[in-house]
Amino acid sequence: MGTLLEVKDLRTEFHTQDGIVHAVNGVSFHVDEGETLGLVGESGCGKSVSMLSVMRLIPMPPGKIASGSVLFQGRDLVKVDDEEIRSVRGNKIAMVFQDPMTSLNPVLTINTQISEALELHLGMTKEQARKRAVELLKMVGIPEAEGRIDDYPHQFSGGMRQRVMIAMALSCSPQLLIADEPTTALDVTIQAQITDIVKRLKRELGMAIIWITHDLGVIAGLADRINVMYAGFVIESASNKELFANPLHPYTLGLLGSIPRLDEAHKAKLTPIEGLPPDLIEMPKGCPFHDRCAYRTDKCANENPALELGAVRHQVACWNWQDVQKLRATIKR
Amino acid sequence: MTQTRSPAGIDLPHRARSPQRRVVGRLLRNPPALIGLGVVAAMILCAIFAPQLAPYAYDAQDLSIARQAPSPAHWFGTDDLGRDMLSRIIWGARSAVFVIVMVMIVNLGLGVPLGAAAGYFGGWVETVVMRAADILFAFPGLLFVFFIAATIKPAILTWAREAGWRDLANSGYLDYAVVIIALGVIGWAGLARMVRAQVLAVKEREYVIGAQAIGVPTWKIIARHILPNALAPVIVALSMGLGDIALSEGYLSFLGIGLQPPAPSWGNILSDNAGRYWRMFPQMIWMVWIPGLILAAVVFAFNFLGDGLNEALNPELVD
Numbered sequence: 107m108g109t110l111l112e113v114k115d116l117r118t119e120f121h122t123q124d125g126i127v128h129a130v131n132g133v134s135f136h137v138d139e140g141e142t143l144g145l146v147g148e149s150g151c152g153k154s155v156s157m158l159s160v161m162r163l164i165p166m167p168p169g170k171i172a173s174g175s176v177l178f179q180g181r182d183l184v185k186v187d188d189e190e191i192r193s194v195r196g197n198k199i200a201m202v203f204q205d206p207m208t209s210l211n212p213v214l215t216i217n218t219q220i221s222e223a224l225e226l227h228l229g230m231t232k233e234q235a236r237k238r239a240v241e242l243l244k245m246v247g248i249p250e251a252e253g254r255i256d257d258y259p260h261q262f263s264g265g266m267r268q269r270v271m272i273a274m275a276l277s278c279s280p281q282l283l284i285a286d287e288p289t290t291a292l293d294v295t296i297q298a299q300i301t302d303i304v305k306r307l308k309r310e311l312g313m314a315i316i317w318i319t320h321d322l323g324v325i326a327g328l329a330d331r332i333n334v335m336y337a338g339f340v341i342e343s344a345s346n347k348e349l350f351a352n353p354l355h356p357y358t359l360g361l362l363g364s365i366p367r368l369d370e371a372h373k374a375k376l377t378p379i380e381g382l383p384p385d386l387i388e389m390p391k392g393c394p395f396h397d398r399c400a401y402r403t404d405k406c407a408n409e410n411p412a413l414e415l416g417a418v419r420h421q422v423a424c425w426n427w428q429d430v431q432k433l434r435a436t437i438k439r
Numbered sequence: 440m441t442q443t444r445s446p447a448g449i450d451l452p453h454r455a456r457s458p459q460r461r462v463v464g465r466l467l468r469n470p471p472a473l474i475g476l477g478v479v480a481a482m483i484l485c486a487i488f489a490p491q492l493a494p495y496a497y498d499a500q501d502l503s504i505a506r507q508a509p510s511p512a513h514w515f516g517t518d519d520l521g522r523d524m525l526s527r528i529i530w531g532a533r534s535a536v537f538v539i540v541m542v543m544i545v546n547l548g549l550g551v552p553l554g555a556a557a558g559y560f561g562g563w564v565e566t567v568v569m570r571a572a573d574i575l576f577a578f579p580g581l582l583f584v585f586f587i588a589a590t591i592k593p594a595i596l597t598w599a600r601e602a603g604w605r606d607l608a609n610s611g612y613l614d615y616a617v618v619i620i621a622l623g624v625i626g627w628a629g630l631a632r633m634v635r636a637q638v639l640a641v642k643e644r645e646y647v648i649g650a651q652a653i654g655v656p657t658w659k660i661i662a663r664h665i666l667p668n669a670l671a672p673v674i675v676a677l678s679m680g681l682g683d684i685a686l687s688e689g690y691l692s693f694l695g696i697g698l699q700p701p702a703p704s705w706g707n708i709l710s711d712n713a714g715r716y717w718r719m720f721p722q723m724i725w726m727v728w729i730p731g732l733i734l735a736a737v738v739f740a741f742n743f744l745g746d747g748l749n750e751a752l753n754p755e756l757v758d
Contacts, residue, residue, distance in 0.1 A: 163651055201652040203652075211650070213668055227654065
């Protein structure tokens with residue numbers, strides 16, 4: 107399968123009164139056609155900003171894509187003109203947002219909102235768009251779609267609105283769907299429904315997905331490959347199974363240690379990661395994680411490690427990943 | 440806002456109620472707003488049907504019946520030239536409504552696009568628009584209107600005479616144009632400020648980013664996704680402002696730089712009656728009280744209506 111999206115050395119910063127916020131610091135990754143890439147990390151680590159940069163939806167000013175390229179179907183989306191990026195948005199690359207309660211326009215009917223992209227990108231007439239919108243609503247499992255298409259967003263529940271958002275995003279059959287924490291604002295049963303719908307539609311439509319989340323449980327059931335982000339860097343990248351079986355970065359280990367597990371004894375304590383993420387205005391010189399890291403050495407404070415191959419199809423940005431691996435092996439024994 | 444939600448997967452019988460219909464419903468359950476609406480509706484009807492409603496022509500003089508008290512033949516009495524006051528007041532409503540509508544169009548036409556552009560684009564667009572608005576605000580409004588009215592009228596007159604358009608130069612249309620331009624040019628600034636503030640708030644909402652994410656062109660994002668969600672306070676301010684426009688037209692005409700007699704305006708009816716005759720004949724209270732009370736009632740009505748709209752559009756503010 108070919109590469110659909112290739113992001114190289116992407117840097118996004120925000121120029122604020124307090125200084126320059128380095129939100130994304132030279133991120134490189136790729137997405138293959140039909141692949142699901144998970145993007146995990148805690149709040150403020152640059153997951154959403156890197157994806158908004160791909161779509162060029164960063165408010166400018168104060169935001170700025172300082173360097174890097176976003177290659178999509180042979181075009182660099184950072185460099186194309188506004189007209190061209192608009193023809194990509196919603197058409198080739200679509201996005202679903204976190205909070206379905208605020209992502210729909212309260213004064214427009216569901217029909218108007220779904221039809222908008224269809225009329226814009228596929229040149230449909232109002233009648234054609236309406237018919238297609240009904241089909242899309244059925245596809246995402248909204249009962250009595252014909253009767254509900256002229257309803258307003260406030261007449262839908264949160265889970266139903268997220269289905270509408272998915273229907274909107276998929277309206278033009280995009281090759282890439284960026285889902286920015288689409289289940290975070292929903293309760294657990296609805297989360298499961300939404301992930302099931304996305305999995306089914308991915309099978310049916312064959313698009314690639316970038317799924318942003320901080321919920322490792324959700325991503326474990328969805329992704330082919332997972333990128334872990336921290337302070338605007340990708341610090342570990344591996345296939346789904348490999349990452350959970352053989353985490354190499356101390357931060358990933360910390361993330362995995364801080365989720366409760368059903369298959370462990372009741373009294374097992376959760377281990378939080380000590381400290382706070384670094385200030386993105388005054389980035390530390392060395393590894394951004396070093397002052398929270400149990401495995402740190404002097405080198406960590408001074409030099410920032412780049413991503414390197416740690417195992418088959420498994421990259422990690424850590425000076426001491428071999429020590430981490432050994433230590434983990436001894437604990438297991 | 441109270442909302443009924445159907446749980447996922449279960450179909451409840453429901454009725455699609457648009458936000459607009461809910462607003463109208465709430466407005467009609469508010470007595471002061473209804474009174475305001477009634478007065479405004481009466482004024483608009485008078486304006487539309489002035490030729491049918493007025494018992495006499497607004498400029499029909501009969502000096503033999505000058506300064507008569509209200510009677511069955513002349514309900515509101517007559518003025519110093521024997522013109523029927525009721526007829527002049529009904530025709531005055533037409534002048535007032537015409538001026539209000541035109542000034543509102545000018546205010547909206549300038550204030551909404553300029554404010555929206557300032558809020559959405561920021562940068563130099565915002566600087567230019569907002570500083571222009573600041574300049575208008577820094578001037579005393581009345582003085583500025585005088586200045587415009589006093590300077591543009593002679594200029595247009597000269598131009599019309601030179602161009603050979605005698606009709607324009609001699610007719611009362613020019614007075615309307617002067618009033619409308621003067622009030623229109625100063626009135627947009629407040630609207631633009633308000634629209635800008637609203638757009639700033641709305642443009643960060645997720646559904647706007649969502650619209651950008653499906654590639655909607657910028658003008659359509661502003662017109663379709665931002666403005667409808669930003670207009671509620673603008674509608675309120677506007678409906679309150681309409682009373683001010685009526686009053687402004689009144690005082691411009693009262694001071695003699697607005698509509699000139701015989702064109703009927705509540706302001707020049709007041710000034711004619713008050714200035715020349717009321718001091719000599721203080722017992723003729725109807726000459727001043729009737730047009731004055733009507734003007735006051737209209738201003739109150741617009742304010743009641745504005746308050747009602749405010750409550751209808753922002754129901755969470757009331758409780």
